[in-house]
Amino acid sequence: MNKIKVLIIDDEKLARDLLKNYLTKDSRLEILGECSNGFEGVLAIQELKPDLVFLDIQMPKITGFEMLELLSDPPVIVFSTAYDEFAIRAFETNAVDYLLKPYPLERVQIAVEKAIKRIQSGTGNKEEMEILSQAHEENSGLLTRIVVKSGSKIRIIPVETIEYLESEDDFVMIYCKEGHFLKQKTMKYFETHLDPKKFIRIHRSCLVNTSQLAEIQQYGKESWILLTKQGAKLKISKSGYLALKQFLAEGMDN
Amino acid sequence: MEQTSILNRYSLVFYWIVPILMGIIQASFNLYFEILPWGISLVDGAVYGFLLGTFGMAIWFVVRYNSPEKKSFAQLLTSHLSAAIILSLAWVYSAAFITRTLLPDPKYLAYQENQLSNRIFIGFIFYALMVMVFYLYIFYLKNREKTEREKELKQEVREAVLSALKSQINPHFLFNSLNSIASLTLSNPEKAHEMVIALSDFMRYSLRKQYSEMVALEEEINHVRLYLQIEKIRFGAKMSYSFQIEPECLNCQIPTLLLQPLFENAVKYGVYEASEPVEVSLTACKEGIHTILTITNNFDSEAAPVKGEGIGLKNVQERLRLVYNSNNLLGIKDGDGKFVVTIYLPCNKQPTKD
Numbered sequence A: 001m002n003k004i005k006v007l008i009i010d011d012e013k014l015a016r017d018l019l020k021n022y023l024t025k026d027s028r029l030e031i032l033g034e035c036s037n038g039f040e041g042v043l044a045i046q047e048l049k050p051d052l053v054f055l056d057i058q059m060p061k062i063t064g065f066e067m068l069e070l071l072s073d074p075p076v077i078v079f080s081t082a083y084d085e086f087a088i089r090a091f092e093t094n095a096v097d098y099l100l101k102p103y104p105l106e107r108v109q110i111a112v113e114k115a116i117k118r119i120q121s122g123t124g125n126k127e128e129m130e131i132l133s134q135a136h137e138e139n140s141g142l143l144t145r146i147v148v149k150s151g152s153k154i155r156i157i158p159v160e161t162i163e164y165l166e167s168e169d170d171f172v173m174i175y176c177k178e179g180h181f182l183k184q185k186t187m188k189y190f191e192t193h194l195d196p197k198k199f200i201r202i203h204r205s206c207l208v209n210t211s212q213l214a215e216i217q218q219y220g221k222e223s224w225i226l227l228t229k230q231g232a233k234l235k236i237s238k239s240g241y242l243a244l245k246q247f248l249a250e251g252m253d254n
Numbered sequence B: 001m002e003q004t005s006i007l008n009r010y011s012l013v014f015y016w017i018v019p020i021l022m023g024i025i026q027a028s029f030n031l032y033f034e035i036l037p038w039g040i041s042l043v044d045g046a047v048y049g050f051l052l053g054t055f056g057m058a059i060w061f062v063v064r065y066n067s068p069e070k071k072s073f074a075q076l077l078t079s080h081l082s083a084a085i086i087l088s089l090a091w092v093y094s095a096a097f098i099t100r101t102l103l104p105d106p107k108y109l110a111y112q113e114n115q116l117s118n119r120i121f122i123g124f125i126f127y128a129l130m131v132m133v134f135y136l137y138i139f140y141l142k143n144r145e146k147t148e149r150e151k152e153l154k155q156e157v158r159e160a161v162l163s164a165l166k167s168q169i170n171p172h173f174l175f176n177s178l179n180s181i182a183s184l185t186l187s188n189p190e191k192a193h194e195m196v197i198a199l200s201d202f203m204r205y206s207l208r209k210q211y212s213e214m215v216a217l218e219e220e221i222n223h224v225r226l227y228l229q230i231e232k233i234r235f236g237a238k239m240s241y242s243f244q245i246e247p248e249c250l251n252c253q254i255p256t257l258l259l260q261p262l263f264e265n266a267v268k269y270g271v272y273e274a275s276e277p278v279e280v281s282l283t284a285c286k287e288g289i290h291t292i293l294t295i296t297n298n299f300d301s302e303a304a305p306v307k308g309e310g311i312g313l314k315n316v317q318e319r320l321r322l323v324y325n326s327n328n329l330l331g332i333k334d335g336d337g338k339f340v341v342t343i344y345l346p347c348n349k350q351p352t353k354d
Helices: A013-023 A037-046 A062-071 A085-094 A105-121 A126-140 A187-195 A239-254 B009-032 B038-064 B072-101 B106-168 B171-187 B188-207 B219-239 B261-272 B311-322
Strands: A004-009 A030-034 A054-055 A076-081 A096-101 A147-150 A153-158 A162-168 A172-175 A177-182 A200-204 A206-209 A213-216 A225-228 A232-235 B215-216 B241-244 B253-255 B278-287 B291-298 B331-337 B338-345
Touching: A004 A037, A004 A105, A013 A030, A013 A054, A013 A105, A013 B171, A013 B219, A030 A037, A037 A062, A037 A153, A054 A062, A054 A105, A062 A147, A076 A105, A096 A105, A096 B278, A147 A177, A147 A232, A162 A187, A172 A187, A172 A200, A187 A200, A187 A206, A200 A232, A200 A239, A206 A232, A232 A239, B009 B038, B009 B106, B038 B072, B038 B106, B072 B106, B106 B311, B171 B188, B171 B219, B215 B219, B219 B241, B219 B253, B219 B261, B219 B278, B253 B311, B261 B278, B261 B291, B261 B311, B261 B338, B311 B331, B311 B338
Parallel strands: A004 A030, A004 A054, A054 A076, A076 A096, B241 B278
Antiparallel strands: A147 A153, A162 A172, A162 A206, A172 A177, A200 A206, A213 A225, A225 A232, B215 B253, B278 B291, B291 B338, B331 B338
């Protein structure tokens, strides 16, 4: 049997050392390497193609969850975390496993057994990971930033810099100062995870940042066009127009 | 203190009791000893009483702008003497002018001429009485304000202690530290030993039973040093820290646990979010009556914004305001990849030892 290839991603060296110490005791495992942040993690996963990743959640720049969003075919994941009890509750039903720091050797061995079973049965991991990261996002409230991949680069877009979002089939195109980026999420997801006081759905396929609004023009009897500060023209539907009107009226009251 | 005035409704009612009483006494005196007929007595008492009250209100302002803490005794004496003379003369002569126009009775005029020096004397007495009452009133207000501020301060200390505790039982800090210790017991037991002791000492400081409002800067610095020592073990080469303290600052008194939230911020937004090494530093130097504390950390300017920034800083500002009654003791500079917090700590007295 081939050895199971393992990657460790954690920003603290001592935490990585502890895991390495535990994992080297298991001869079925081969440790490919370790990464200290999510950027390195994405590259290493694409390059080394590990079967199993031990992933810390709270890391500099991008979290473990955000890192996972960037992978199209993620390996089996075991999360490790020192806190975040909400996420933990979600993992209990969905995760391959999660480890609470500090963890004993026996606990890691259980996680490894589960992971090996999962790898050998060959069941897909992608769907479960999505449920997982959704559960985390629901608990963490509104988005403050969105992590996207453009070419080989990873970009962090603060939500304030977004101009508008437009749906394209199964994806959403995010338009912001630096250009536009594709993200594999639904419009519904962004509608519920962006601050409804700042982002308004003006059309079935378009969510606009109200601070970027420059002008609204009547176009036909029941159609309007919105001009953003950067000069983009966006179609407004009837219900979108009502939502905009309500937003502007509230703005005047205050 | 600046906003308080005698000119609100309640104090004004109390204030007018005195001049009205003096008018009544004057009228009754003249009636009882049959010096003047009753009509003239009443008008005379009413006019003098009313004008006494009106001019008397000016005394409040003289008292307000002659605070005993700011003026010398000679200055106080000169302003009150001149105000007493001016106000008494103004009172007596304006009252005489009005009563003479109202009551052109030769007998009354003679009486008034006779009474002139007596009346001026009464003006002086009234002035002295009012000055005393007003100074007492101001003293009372200041005292009340002081006790209120002391109460608020005690509350603030409790809150600072609570939030310090909260950050230590903050699972992120505690369990990651314990995880580091778990790791070190296998790889480097001596370092594990060092970290357990640092963590214990660190927690002991905020779990003490007795809290005083102020501690010596030296004690606060030792506490912060433990915190940085623990984080340094966790983050290794990613983090470094330095202290540059002038020895004469060490005795300076500082509000308890004022510095810890600032260092927590520095580590949270500097070290946690960066992939490059971050340095946290503290300098303290004496400048006049102030000890200037500067806390600096560099940060990764590319790191995306994190939630929650600013609350810790606001709390520190609020505490400085309560303790020193001043709003401009905290400076924040954010730029060039550096975050700098400066505290101007008033430190003019040596700690009292009892």
